[in-house]
Each structure stands twice: as C-alpha cells, then as structure tokens.
Amino acid sequence: MTAGFSDFFYSSPDGLKLHARIYGEHNHDSLPVVCLPGLTRNARDFHQLALYLSNAAEPQRKIVSFDYRGRGQSAYDTNVANYTVGVEANDILAGLDQLGIKQAAFIGTSRGGLIIHVLGVLRSTILKAIVLNDVGPALEITGLAHIKSYLERAQNPQNLAEAVEAQKTAHGQDFTALTTADWERMVAAIYREEDGKPVPDFDPKLVETLAAVDLSKPLPTLWPQFEALGEIPMLAVRGANSRLLSEETLQEMARRHPRLQTVTAAGQGHAPFLENGELPETIARFINAAERQQ
Incomplete structure (x- = not known):
C-alpha cells in the first residue's frame, strides 16, 4: 500500500486492463463507498476525501475510486466509440464483481453521476446511497459548452506553475474559494509527468x-x-x-425525489472539491444515516 491506498487492476468485459484505487481495504464492517470521476478526470480526484472516509470518519469505510478506460492508469481504448457512459457503467460493475462488492454508497462527479443513473437501470440493488456532485438528470448547455471549449483549447504547459495558471485561467472565475494549495492539488490530479512536463492524464481522443x-x-x-x-x-x-447544474434543476430534483438532500458549495463551480470545507463531514453523515435506514 502506498500513500493510504492500494492499486487494483482488473479486466473489463471486452478485455481492457482497468484500474482503481482501494482505500481502507480491511474496513469490512461498514458499507463501502464507490467514487466515480468526471469525463476526463481520474481516481486521484477523490484522494483526500477517500483518506478521510477510510481513516478519519466513523465508521471507517472501504473506498473504491475508479479510473475509467482511457483515464489515469486504465488502458486506452483504440475504439473511441467505447468511450460512453453505458460502456463505462458496465466496466464499473465488472470491477465491483471482481472485488465481491454487492452493495455500496456511490459518489459521482459530473459524468460519474450520469453513470450512476445508468447503474440504476442495470443493477439498482447495488445502489444503497447516492451522492451526486454537481450533476443531475438535466444539464445546462452553457456548462457543457464551457467544458468543450477548455478541453479543445487546452494549452501544453511546460511546468507545474504554467499548469496551475492554465487551470486558473479556465476556471478561476467559478472557483473564487480556492486556495493556492487547492489549485496545486487540482493540477496534481489532472496531469501526469511525461518527459519532465505535465501532460493531461487521459486519452486525447476523449x-x-x-x-x-x-x-x-x-x-x-x-x-x-x-x-x-x-x-x-x-x-x-x-x-x-x-454552469452545468442549475438551481432550477436542483429544485426540480428535490420535488421529484422525496429523499433528496441538497447542499451548495460556496465559491465553487463545476465541479466542487468534495474535500473542502464541511463537505467531507456532510458526506460521511449522509452515508451513515443512509446505512442506518437499511
């Protein structure tokens, strides 16, 4: 185990080598938590939250944080058509089957939340609690346009300082609450080092x-x-x-879901850092209450 987690590699249904991080692998007495990142993001996004839920929170939980195909330490797919929410949902189920996890609390950021919707169709019994991070059943075009724009116009930073500045330029007006340490942590999650330079840690074909x-x-x-x-x-x-999840959509979600709780992350945009402020404690309390209701 390195830095509080171990690496788990497994095969997708079509034979691709995929990866996840496992935190608190010996925590067997409580509901495990599955973390699903955004479109181009990876398991590192949840590192601080996973450390909290597996070590500091009570009870301590097993956390499984996934890299989708084409992201992080998972293999790239030669067929771009396989980079879909449906294929990725089945990849997650394959990983959980190989880990022997039949029920879990799920935390989905952006695309991860869309995957949770698909898991509800494929295998609803596995979902015992759901945290949707800045995503819902209806998304705003302006938010998707912003994501598309900064991915298509992404620069090639020569060092970490330039990478930090690039992220601030793209997202600074939406994330007024972030500290320098937060921006540096974002960059550490987004990029890998290649030939001494930071490179986005996902298949460019995404x-x-x-x-x-x-x-x-x-x-x-x-x-x-x-x-x-x-x-x-x-x-x-x-x-x-x-820009992606509107207040109106959030209100409609609450109207249609009788067990929905909501929280707003001040000074954050898409998608909030779940390790910041009181969010870790809020998430832990929510999962604890959901587990007691079973």
Whole structure:
C-alpha cells in the first residue's frame, strides 16, 4: 500500500486492463463507498476525501475510486466509440464483481453521476446511497459548452506553475474559494509527468466524443432514470457558481425525489472539491444515516 491506498487492476468485459484505487481495504464492517470521476478526470480526484472516509470518519469505510478506460492508469481504448457512459457503467460493475462488492454508497462527479443513473437501470440493488456532485438528470448547455471549449483549447504547459495558471485561467472565475494549495492539488490530479512536463492524464481522443454534441439543441435528459432512484437516499452537491447544474434543476430534483438532500458549495463551480470545507463531514453523515435506514 502506498500513500493510504492500494492499486487494483482488473479486466473489463471486452478485455481492457482497468484500474482503481482501494482505500481502507480491511474496513469490512461498514458499507463501502464507490467514487466515480468526471469525463476526463481520474481516481486521484477523490484522494483526500477517500483518506478521510477510510481513516478519519466513523465508521471507517472501504473506498473504491475508479479510473475509467482511457483515464489515469486504465488502458486506452483504440475504439473511441467505447468511450460512453453505458460502456463505462458496465466496466464499473465488472470491477465491483471482481472485488465481491454487492452493495455500496456511490459518489459521482459530473459524468460519474450520469453513470450512476445508468447503474440504476442495470443493477439498482447495488445502489444503497447516492451522492451526486454537481450533476443531475438535466444539464445546462452553457456548462457543457464551457467544458468543450477548455478541453479543445487546452494549452501544453511546460511546468507545474504554467499548469496551475492554465487551470486558473479556465476556471478561476467559478472557483473564487480556492486556495493556492487547492489549485496545486487540482493540477496534481489532472496531469501526469511525461518527459519532465505535465501532460493531461487521459486519452486525447476523449475530446472527440464531444465533437458530435450539437450545442444548438436541448440536451437529452434522464428524468425517468432519476425518478427510478426515488427510493434510494440521495445527496446532491451543487457548486454555487456551477454552469452545468442549475438551481432550477436542483429544485426540480428535490420535488421529484422525496429523499433528496441538497447542499451548495460556496465559491465553487463545476465541479466542487468534495474535500473542502464541511463537505467531507456532510458526506460521511449522509452515508451513515443512509446505512442506518437499511
């Protein structure tokens, strides 16, 4: 084990080598937690939160934080068409099957939250509590356009300082609450080092999957899939400055889901750092309460 976690490698249904981090692997007496990152992000996004939930919170829990195919330490797929929420949902189920995890609390950031909606269709019994981080069944075109824009125009920083400045330029107005340490932690999660330079830690072909999105038309919604999760305790976290999840959508989610709790992360955009402020304690309390309700 290194730095509080161990590496877990497994095979996807189509034979790709995939990776996840496991924190607190000997914590067997409480509901495990599965962490699912955003589109181009990876397991490192949840490092601080996973350390808290596996070591400091009570009870201590096993945490499984996934790298989707084409991200982090998971293998890249030669077929770009496989970079979809449906394929990735089945990859997650394959990993959990190989770990012997039949039920868990799920934390999904952005794309991870969309995957949770699909898991509700594929295997709803595995979902015992859900945390949606700045994502819902309806997304705003302006938010997706912003994501598409900064991914397509991403610069090639020559060092970590330039990488930090690039992230501040892209996201600074939405993340007014972040400290220098927060920005540096973001960069450490997003980039890997290659030939002494920071390189985005995902398959560049992932950007191609956004090319087909027609931003002139309303985005498809997942309201039926969301309503199917109505019996599962749910916590929705929204960044106060989010461009992707609107306050109106959050209110509609609360209207349609009788067990939904909401929290707003002040000074944060898409997607909030879940390790900041009181969010770790809030998430731990939510999962504890959900587990007691079983």
